[in-house]
Amino acid sequence: MSAPVVEVQGVTKAFGGVVANRNVSLKVAEGSITGLIGPNGSGKTTLFNSIVGQHPVDAGSIRFSGEEISRLSVQQIARLGMLRTFQQTRIFSKMDCVRNLLISLSHRGSEWGDMFRRYDAQDMERADRLLEFVGLYSKRLQIAGSLSFGQQKLLEFAMALMNEPRVLLLDEPTAGINPTLINGLIDRLKRANAEFGITLFVIEHNMRVIMNLASHIYCMSRGELLAEGPPARIQDDQRVIDAYLGAH
Amino acid sequence: MSALTSSFAMTRRSLALHLALLAAGVAAPFVFPGHTIQIAIFWVFVLFALTWDIMGGQMGYNSLGNILFFGLGMYVCAVAQIAIVYDVAQYTAANGAVRVDFSPKEYFQGLALGIVLSALVPVLFAVVLSWVLFGLRGPYYAIGTLGVAIAAAELTNSWNYVGGGMGIAMPVFPGGPGMRERFFYAACMLATVLCYLFLRWLYSKRFSLAVNAIRDDEDKAEALGLHTSRYKMVAWAVSAFFLGIAGALFGNMTGFIEPMETAFPTLTFGIFMVAMTLLGGKGTLWGPIVGSTLFYALREVTWTYLLGWQYVALGVLIIINVVYFQQGIMGWLRQRRPQWFASRAETPASKALETGGKA
Numbered sequence: 001m002s003a004p005v006v007e008v009q010g011v012t013k014a015f016g017g018v019v020a021n022r023n024v025s026l027k028v029a030e031g032s033i034t035g036l037i038g039p040n041g042s043g044k045t046t047l048f049n050s051i052v053g054q055h056p057v058d059a060g061s062i063r064f065s066g067e068e069i070s071r072l073s074v075q076q077i078a079r080l081g082m083l084r085t086f087q088q089t090r091i092f093s094k095m096d097c098v099r100n101l102l103i104s105l106s107h108r109g110s111e112w113g114d115m116f117r118r119y120d121a122q123d124m125e126r127a128d129r130l131l132e133f134v135g136l137y138s139k140r141l142q143i144a145g146s147l148s149f150g151q152q153k154l155l156e157f158a159m160a161l162m163n164e165p166r167v168l169l170l171d172e173p174t175a176g177i178n179p180t181l182i183n184g185l186i187d188r189l190k191r192a193n194a195e196f197g198i199t200l201f202v203i204e205h206n207m208r209v210i211m212n213l214a215s216h217i218y219c220m221s222r223g224e225l226l227a228e229g230p231p232a233r234i235q236d237d238q239r240v241i242d243a244y245l246g247a248h
Numbered sequence: 249m250s251a252l253t254s255s256f257a258m259t260r261r262s263l264a265l266h267l268a269l270l271a272a273g274v275a276a277p278f279v280f281p282g283h284t285i286q287i288a289i290f291w292v293f294v295l296f297a298l299t300w301d302i303m304g305g306q307m308g309y310n311s312l313g314n315i316l317f318f319g320l321g322m323y324v325c326a327v328a329q330i331a332i333v334y335d336v337a338q339y340t341a342a343n344g345a346v347r348v349d350f351s352p353k354e355y356f357q358g359l360a361l362g363i364v365l366s367a368l369v370p371v372l373f374a375v376v377l378s379w380v381l382f383g384l385r386g387p388y389y390a391i392g393t394l395g396v397a398i399a400a401a402e403l404t405n406s407w408n409y410v411g412g413g414m415g416i417a418m419p420v421f422p423g424g425p426g427m428r429e430r431f432f433y434a435a436c437m438l439a440t441v442l443c444y445l446f447l448r449w450l451y452s453k454r455f456s457l458a459v460n461a462i463r464d465d466e467d468k469a470e471a472l473g474l475h476t477s478r479y480k481m482v483a484w485a486v487s488a489f490f491l492g493i494a495g496a497l498f499g500n501m502t503g504f505i506e507p508m509e510t511a512f513p514t515l516t517f518g519i520f521m522v523a524m525t526l527l528g529g530k531g532t533l534w535g536p537i538v539g540s541t542l543f544y545a546l547r548e549v550t551w552t553y554l555l556g557w558q559y560v561a562l563g564v565l566i567i568i569n570v571v572y573f574q575q576g577i578m579g580w581l582r583q584r585r586p587q588w589f590a591s592r593a594e595t596p597a598s599k600a601l602e603t604g605g606k607a
Contacts (some may be wrong), residue, residue: 052471073470073473075470075473075476078470083472084471090465091465092461092464092468094464095460095461095464099460102457102460103457103469104472106473107472107473107474107475115453115458115479115482116456117453118453118454161471163473
C-alpha cells in the first residue's frame with residue numbers, strides 16, 4: 001500500500017446518546033479506489049461528514065496528506081483538494097449544465113479580485129470536455145433540474161472532476177440509477193482514477209459494483225469498523241455476511 | 249443576465265433603448281417642472297429595487313433591513329455637512345432656530361464630503377454586520393436584518409447629538425428657486441444610472457454565478473469550496489454603498505430629516521424595496537426597474553384617488569403579487585416569450601463566450 005492520503009485515527013462521533021462512529025480508524029492510499037460498505041445506519045455517511053468537515057468530531061484525528069483537518073471547515077477542506085458528492089444528489093437545479101460546471105471550478109487560492117473576472121475560454125473548454133466525458137455534452141445548455149436523476153448524478157460527478165480534487169468521496173454513486181447507466185458510471189469512475197489520478201473513497205451498497213471497483217474495502221457495522229481487506233477477502237468474511245444478514 | 253451570455257457591451261437596439269430612457273430622464277424635469285422632486289423620488293425607488301435585488305433576487309437572502317444603509321447615509325451626510333462649519337450638538341440642539349448661513353463653497357464642500365462618507369460608512373457597517381448576520385439563513389436572516397434597522401431607528405431617535413426625534417433641519421441649498429430641485433434630481437438620476445451600470449458590469453462577472461449558486465444551494469456551494477462569506481459580504485456592501493448615497497441625496501432633497509419617517513422607514517420604503525422587486529421579477533437586472541416604475545405609478549394613483557385607503561390598495565397588490573404572480577413581470581415574460589431572453593443559446597459554451605465578449 002502506498003502512502004495514505006487520508007488517515008482517520010480513532011474517530012468517535014455521537015449525536016446525543018447515539019454513537020454513530022466509535023473509535024474508527026482507516027487509511028485511504030494515494031491513487032487508490034477504496035470502498036466503504038456496511039448495513040444501513042452503520043455510520044458510513046457520518047464518517048464521510050466528519051472527514052469533509054461537515055461537523056466536528058468528538059475524539060480522534062483526521063489527516064489529509066499529513067495535515068490535521070478535523071478542525072477545518074467544509075470550504076477549507078474542499079480547497080485543500082478533498083471533495084464529496086452527496087447521497088441525495090445536489091446540483092444547482094436552476095442553472096444549465098455548463099454553469100454548474102463553471103461554478104465548480106476549483107476555488108483553491110482564489111482571490112478577492114477573482115469575483116470580478118470573467119470565465120476564460122480555457123474554463124469553457126474544460127467544462128465542455130468534462131460534459132462530454134460523462135456523456136452530457138448534448139444537454140449542456142439544459143437546465144440541470146430538468147435532467148433525469150441518473151443524469152444529475154453524472155452531472156454532479158462532472159462537477160466534482162471540474163474542481164480537480166486529489167481525493168473524491170462518493171456517497172452511493174450508483175443509488176437510484178438504472179443498470180445500464182451503472183456500468184457506464186463504473187467505467188468513468190475507474191477512468192477518473194486512472195487518467196486524472198484522483199483517489200476515490202466510495203460508499204456503496206451494490207456489492208457487484210464495489211467488488212468490481214475497489215482495491216481495498218472497509219466494512220462498518222453499528223458505528224464500528226468490522227473488517228477490512230481486498231474485495232475477495234471481504235466477500236468471504238463471515239462477520240461481514242452476518243452483519244448484512246442481521247446476525248449481530 | 250448571466251456570466252456566460254450577457255456582457256457589458258450592448259447590441260445596437262439595446263443601446264438605442266438605453267439612450268431613449270436616458271433622454272427621457274434628462275427631459276423629465278423640463279417637461280414636468282412642477283414634479284421634479286416626485287420624479288427624483290422615482291429614481292431613488294429604482295435604486296432601492298436594484299440594490300435590494302442584489303441580495304434578495306440574485307443571492308436569495310431576503311433582507312428586510314436594507315433601509316438601514318439609506319438612513320445611515322442620510323445622517324452621516326447631514327452630520328458631515330454641518331460639522332464642516334458648525335458644532336453639530338449646538339446646531340441640532342437649536343432645532344433650526346439658529347440661522348447658519350452656509351456659503352455656496354461651504355455648502356458644496358460639505359455635500360461632497362458628506363456623499364463620500366455616506367457611501368463609505370454604510371459599507372463599513374455592511375462588512376461588520378455581515379459577520380454577525382450571515383450566520384442566519386432564510387426567515388431568520390430576514391427578521392435579523394429587520395431588527396437591526398428598527399434598532400437603528402430607535403437609537404437615532406434617542407441620540408440627542410443628531411437631534412433625536414426632533415430631527416435635523418438640513419443646510420439650505422444656496423442656489424435660486426428651482427435650482428435645488430433640478431440639482432438633486434440630476435444627482436438622484438446619476439446615482440441610479442451609475443448603480444445600474446455597475447450592476448450590469450458586476451452581473452457579467454463570476455460574481456453573478458457565485459451568488460446564484462448560493463441562492464440555489466448554499467451547502468453545495470460550500471462543499472465545492474466557494475468563499476461564500478466573501479461573496480455575501482461584497483453583495484451587501486454594494487447595496488450599502490449605493491443606498492448610502494441615495495440616503496444622502498434624499499435627505500438634502502427633503503430639507504428636513506428625522507429617524508422614523510424619513511431615514512429608517514422600515515414599513516414604507518423598507519417594504520417598498522421588496523414589493524417593487526417582487527412585482528418586476530427578482531433575480532433579473534430589469535425586473536427591479538420595471539417593478540419600481542409600475543409600483544411608483546400605482547402609488548401615485550392610489551395616493552391621488554384612494555387617499556386614506558392607499559396602504560390597503562398597496563397591501564392588496566403585494567398579496568396578489570406574492571400569491572398569484574410570484575415570478576414577477578420579467579419572470580412571466582421569460583416564460584411566455586423565451587426567445588426574447590435566449591441569447592446565443594445554440595452555440596457551444598466556448599463559442600458563446602467569444603461572441604458574448606465581442607457583441
